[in-house]
Amino acid sequence: MKPIKEAPSHKNSVSEPENFDPKSGPLAERLLFNNRLWVLIICMIITIVLGFQASKLVFNTSYEKMLPSQNPYIVNYLENKESVSESGNAVRIAVENPRGTIYEAEYMDILRRMSDEVFLLPGVYRQLVKSLWTPNARWTTVVEQGLDQGPIIPDGYDGSKESLGLLQRNVLLANEVGQTVAFDHKSSIIYVSLLGTYADGTPIDYGNFSHNLEALRTKYEKEGVRVHIIGFPKVAGDLIAGLQQILFYFGAAILFTCLVVYWYTRCVRATAIVVICSLMAVVWQLGLLPSLGMVLDPYSILVPFLVFAIGISHGAQKMNGVMQDLGRGHNKLVAARFTFRRLFLPGLTALLSDMVGFAVLLVIQIGVIQELAISASIGVGVLIFTNLILVPIMLSYTGMSAKAVNRALQSEIAETNGEKKHFLWRFFDLFTERKWASIAIVCGLALALFGFWGSRDLRIGDLDPGAPELRPDSKYNKDNAFITENYGASSDVFGIMVKTDVYKGANLEALLTVDALDWELQHLEGVEYTKSLPLFIRRLQVALSDGNFKWYEIIPNTSMLGSLAARAPREVVNGVYSFSTLTAYLKDHKADTLTSVVDTVEDFKSKRGTGDSELLLAFGNAGIEAATNIVVKKANQKMLFWVYGAVIALCFVTFRSWRLIVVAVLPLMLTSVLAEAVMVWLGIGVKVSTLPVIALGVGVGVDYALYIMAVMQQQLNKGDTLSEAYYCTLKFTGKVVILIGITLAMGVMTWAFSPIKFQADMGVLLAFMFIWNMLGALILIPALSHFLLKPKKSCVVITEQGNESPAQPHSSIAQHTSR
Numbered sequence: 102m103k104p105i106k107e108a109p110s111h112k113n114s115v116s117e118p119e120n121f122d123p124k125s126g127p128l129a130e131r132l133l134f135n136n137r138l139w140v141l142i143i144c145m146i147i148t149i150v151l152g153f154q155a156s157k158l159v160f161n162t163s164y165e166k167m168l169p170s171q172n173p174y175i176v177n178y179l180e181n182k183e184s185v186s187e188s189g190n191a192v193r194i195a196v197e198n199p200r201g202t203i204y205e206a207e208y209m210d211i212l213r214r215m216s217d218e219v220f221l222l223p224g225v226y227r228q229l230v231k232s233l234w235t236p237n238a239r240w241t242t243v244v245e246q247g248l249d250q251g252p253i254i255p256d257g258y259d260g261s262k263e264s265l266g267l268l269q270r271n272v273l274l275a276n277e278v279g280q281t282v283a284f285d286h287k288s289s290i291i292y293v294s295l296l297g298t299y300a301d302g303t304p305i306d307y308g309n310f311s312h313n314l315e316a317l318r319t320k321y322e323k324e325g326v327r328v329h330i331i332g333f334p335k336v337a338g339d340l341i342a343g344l345q346q347i348l349f350y351f352g353a354a355i356l357f358t359c360l361v362v363y364w365y366t367r368c369v370r371a372t373a374i375v376v377i378c379s380l381m382a383v384v385w386q387l388g389l390l391p392s393l394g395m396v397l398d399p400y401s402i403l404v405p406f407l408v409f410a411i412g413i414s415h416g417a418q419k420m421n422g423v424m425q426d427l428g429r430g431h432n433k434l435v436a437a438r439f440t441f442r443r444l445f446l447p448g449l450t451a452l453l454s455d456m457v458g459f460a461v462l463l464v465i466q467i468g469v470i471q472e473l474a475i476s477a478s479i480g481v482g483v484l485i486f487t488n489l490i491l492v493p494i495m496l497s498y499t500g501m502s503a504k505a506v507n508r509a510l511q512s513e514i515a516e517t518n519g520e521k522k523h524f525l526w527r528f529f530d531l532f533t534e535r536k537w538a539s540i541a542i543v544c545g546l547a548l549a550l551f552g553f554w555g556s557r558d559l560r561i562g563d564l565d566p567g568a569p570e571l572r573p574d575s576k577y578n579k580d581n582a583f584i585t586e587n588y589g590a591s592s593d594v595f596g597i598m599v600k601t602d603v604y605k606g607a608n609l610e611a612l613l614t615v616d617a618l619d620w621e622l623q624h625l626e627g628v629e630y631t632k633s634l635p636l637f638i639r640r641l642q643v644a645l646s647d648g649n650f651k652w653y654e655i656i657p658n659t660s661m662l663g664s665l666a667a668r669a670p671r672e673v674v675n676g677v678y679s680f681s682t683l684t685a686y687l688k689d690h691k692a693d694t695l696t697s698v699v700d701t702v703e704d705f706k707s708k709r710g711t712g713d714s715e716l717l718l719a720f721g722n723a724g725i726e727a728a729t730n731i732v733v734k735k736a737n738q739k740m741l742f743w744v745y746g747a748v749i750a751l752c753f754v755t756f757r758s759w760r761l762i763v764v765a766v767l768p769l770m771l772t773s774v775l776a777e778a779v780m781v782w783l784g785i786g787v788k789v790s791t792l793p794v795i796a797l798g799v800g801v802g803v804d805y806a807l808y809i810m811a812v813m814q815q816q817l818n819k820g821d822t823l824s825e826a827y828y829c830t831l832k833f834t835g836k837v838v839i840l841i842g843i844t845l846a847m848g849v850m851t852w853a854f855s856p857i858k859f860q861a862d863m864g865v866l867l868a869f870m871f872i873w874n875m876l877g878a879l880i881l882i883p884a885l886s887h888f889l890l891k892p893k894k895s896c897v898v899i900t901e902q903g904n905e906s907p908a909q910p911h912s913s914i915a916q917h918t919s920r
Contacts, residue, residue: 126442134438137494144491148381151388158391160344162337162398163304164190165297166468167729167789174728177717181598184680185672188229188294189722192314192332193592194219195584197288199327204269204286206260208326209233215321216291222313224305229294233272233281240275241668242644253277279630283587288329290588295334304396311338329580331592333722336568339577340399343857350855350864351406354848355380358413361844362420368505371420374495379412382487386480393475399570400790401473403863406849408480410871411455414804414841415448415488421837423496424506433500437493444834447811448489450755451804455481457747458803462793464743465736467729473793525839526831532883533824541884545877549771555778561737562692562730564786570859593687594721595698598680599634601714606678607666609657611714612638615683616655618705618716622685625701627694633683634674638665687723692786695727729789737787741773748803755807760889761814765806767885768877769799772870779869785862794863802874805842808834809878817890827883835879842875 123135133140168175178185196215198208216232219225231237233253241250253275255267272282282289298304314335318328355376363372383405390397397405422440427433459481462474531537563569566585567578584592597618601611616635622628639653642665646652656662666678674681687694699718706716719727745766752762785791812834816826827835849871852864 126438127445129445130438130441133490133494134434134441134497137497140490140494144381144486148384151385151392154388154392155384155390158387159306159396160341160398161304161306161308161396162341162400162469163297164295164333164337166398166472167333168725169465169467169729169732171466172728172732174718174731175725177598178720178725178728181600181680181717181720184675185596185598185682185720188226188720189725190297190333191229191292191294191722192330192334193584194291194293194314195283195288195329195580195587196291196321197283197327197329197583198325199287200325202286203233203282203289204265206265209260209265209268211321211324211326212289212291215317218317219291219293219314222293222310224295224299224310226294226296230292231281232291233268233277233289238275238277238281239670240271241641242274279588285587288327288587290584293332305334307334307337308341310334311342314338329583331567331577331581331584335577336570337399339568339575340570340857343855343860344399344402346856347402347852347860350851350860351409353851354406354845355409357848357851358844361840361847362413362417365417365840366420366424366501366505367508368424368502370499371424371496371501371505374492374499375413375416375420378416378487378492378495379409381491382412382480382483383409385483385487386476389479389483390476395472395476397476398469398472399857400469401476402860403794403867404473404477404480407477408484410845410848411452411481411804412484412488413845414837415452415484416492417837417841418444418448418808418834419488419492420496420501421834423493424501425833427501427506434497436500437497441490441493443815444808444811445489446755447807449485450751451807452481452485452489454748454751454803454807457751458744458799459793461740461743461747465732465740465792467732467789469789470793477793525836526828529831529835529879529883530824530828532880533827533887535887538884538887541880542888545767545771545881545884549774552771552774552778555781556774558781559777560692560781560786561734562695562726562786562788563690564692564784566689566691569786570790570857572856572858575856575858593690593694593723595685595687595695595723595727596720597683597685597702597724598717598720599683599714600717601679603677603679604663605713606634606674606681607663608659608713609655609662610712612655612662614709614711614714614716615681617709618702619683621701621705622683622698625685625697627687627689627691627697628685629688630686631684632673632686634666634669634681637669637673638662641665641668682720684721685723690723690726692730695723695730698723699727699731733787733789733792737792740792744799745770748799752807756810756814761810764882764885764889765803765810768806768881769802769874771881772802772873772877773799775873776866776870779866783862783865785866790859791863794866802870802878805838805874805878806882809838809882813882813886814890823883823886823890827886831879838875838878842871846871 124131126134168179170176170179182188194215196208196212198205201208203209203212212232213234216230216234220227220230220235236252238253239250240253251271253268253271255264255271258264258268269286272278272286275281278284278286280290281292295305295310311334314330318330322328359372359376362375363369366372386408387397387405419440422444423433423436426436426439429436431439456478459474459477462477463471465471465474532541565573567573567581568575571577581592599606599611599615601608605611612635615633616639619631619633619636623631635655638655642652642654642656643650663678666674672682685698687698702716702718718724748769749762749766752765753759756762756765780787780791809830812830813826816829817823821829846868849864849867853861855861855864
């Protein structure tokens with residue numbers, strides 16, 4: 102073994118600040134490093150101001166932002182929102198009597214008080230509140246004089262046996278069993294629709310609304326009933342409540358990252374600078390959101406962590422570069438400037454690629470995704486200042502501990518003086534050889550085919566009943582299972598609006614059109630029950646005929662039809678018969694169920710025609726989700742096309758070579774294909790909460806590729822062989838790629854224990870993408886480079902000092918020690 106040589110001092114070299122020309126280097130470097138103190142002061146002021154703004158950040162979401170506002174179905178819904186009774190922005194509260202039936206005075210008193218309290222909650226659309234105690238809960242029956250009707254709660258109700266007997270009769274006459282009242286008569290439902298905003302115009306606070314519901318649950322369960330609550334506002338509230346635990350996992354990931362970075366550097370100050378600057382980026386991002394009038398919702402809670410992750414990736418590269426240059430004998434200021442000079446452009450390209458890739462999500466016309474795109478773009482944008490600029494500037498003041506520098510120095514000198522290469526470097530270097538490069542490419546193609554085959558089963562929308570965002574054993578999903586089991590009228594409502602000229606909705610032609618569609622929907626596997634004006638007329642006609650089902654028909658008599666339609670509830674038809682609804686209650690809101698309903702309606706409209714009637718999709722929570730699924734399906738491939746288009750364009754600006762672009766981008770594409778197969782394996786559908794994740798994963802992955810490509814291209818341009826260039830790259834930026842890839846993957850894997858299922862799924866998916874992006878960059882880049890890139894025989898390169906010199910083999914720490 103050769104003896105390790107010590108690095109002599111270089112009093113006359115450019116390594117000393119007095120011999121370094123501060124006017125050398127690019128304009129950006131001169132502007133920033135010649136005014137280092139001002140840069141630090143400005144960043145400190147910005148951090149204080151935005152930190153104060155971040156304290157005003159609100160955790161909330163908005164039902165309207167979940168809607169694809171440009172979709173024709175949603176346009177129809179918003180235009181006729183005031184005319185429909187079923188809203189996706191609603192909750193159903195089932196109040197159960199575990200000791201008996203609802204026909205007990207004590208239970209009815211609890212239901213009355215709870216119904217009144219819910220009615221008065223802020224944000225409730227009071228016209229659409231319905232329970233046994235509300236005036237819109239009515240019964241209708243046939244008497245000798247014709248029809249009789251009244252409220253379900255009998256006049257003069259006093260809780261006596263006689264009143265309770267009348268109540269039971271009225272419930273049966275109202276045909277509310279399976280809808281407002283459970284099949285076993287042991288529970289009843291309070292239906293509550295929400296407005297979009299409070300009276301003062303501020304958005305509904307779903308976290309606060311859910312908290313109020315939980316307070317009512319706790320209060321009345323102490324009186325002996327059981328309360329079950331479902332609906333979008335409750336899901337949103339549960340997700341917001343779970344943010345505290347999400348922050349715990351975020352903190353655990355930060356702690357784990359700090360430990361690993363310290364283990365790598367053995368330098369407290371350098372570790373602190375990298376982590377603090379990355380956290381500063383998160384503070385800047387969160388501070389800018391309320392300044393722009395935005396909130397942080399449960400579906401974009403992943404963004405701050407991804408900003409932190411990308412920041413750690415770039416900060417660690419800068420820290421490693423400074424440590425390398427300090428080991429070469431440079432002064433801490435000179436080392437920071439040389440690192441900035443070498444790595445600023447690839448880092449800037451990577452961050453701009455991330456920004457543009459995230460901004461591409463703006464083409465998806467769903468408010469929550471557009472806000473996520475803005476939030477992510479802002480977060481990545483501030484990393485240019487906090488990590489590309491601030492990290493090297495702060496290190497130019499603090500430097501790194503002698504222990505950290507000597508450790509890196511001893512390691513590289515040992516390898517250069519003839520000791521064995523690290524087994525990882527030997528392994529990855531194999532892929533610069535033709536044999537192993539060919540094997541890697543063949544394996545990559547096989548994995549791509551496997552991923553493509555597996556991704557064929559990728560589904561759009563929800564794949565599970567209840568709320569897939571939450572665990573199957575969560576309280577919400579247990580409540581959903583209770584209501585689904587005990588009520589025939591499902592909570593998954595798909596509504597179709599029927600518009601005609603005034604008084605034409607009760608005409609024979611219009612009724613037969615709706616009736617024919619109703620018949621087709623009733624025979625779909627996923628439809629449990631329907632409600633429409635023709636169905637009401639048929640049933641009423643039977644009732645008026647002493648229950649004789651021979652009269653279960655739509656009689657071609659205009660005056661009779663108009664008379665019968667006048668008896669229909671307003672939720673079925675309006676007072677002038679120009680607007681009616683056909684409502685299908687579905688067994689679930691899975692993607693296949695929604696697709697079958699949409700296809701049936703559209704096929705009916707195209708083949709049969711609708712005459713003077715206009716059939717408009719859609720309202721109800723299932724109808725709105727069907728429209729969202731259509732938009733997500735179209736946006737999925739479109740999004741990836743634009744993301745990769747942006748990455749390719751920026752890589753071309755940086756490298757000016759199609760060969761380098763192919764080498765950098767193909768590993769990312771392989772990861773995207775495999776990620777879709779993993780989503781199938783995990784049972785994750787593509788929906789609003791999952792659609793952006795693959796784009797975000799591409800954003801982190803491109804950082805790895807660009808840092809490796811930048812250094813490797815520089816060494817190839819100097820005349821190194823591919824093996825020499827890649828070995829130099831592995832020692833300089835490659836080992837940091839490995840460090841960060843594993844660190845971030847382990848950090849997000851902690852999310853697998855989260856009570857929020859979609860966060861746990863995203864943790865597994867992101868961990869997979871972090872690891873595969875890392876492996877793809879380290880294995881496929883040298884393999885593809887073997888066939889596509891060739892080293893230059895000789896060239897003139899620009900040295901760090903700014904002078905021209907003949908091309909030499911790659912510089913190393915050992916070369917500096919032997920000068």
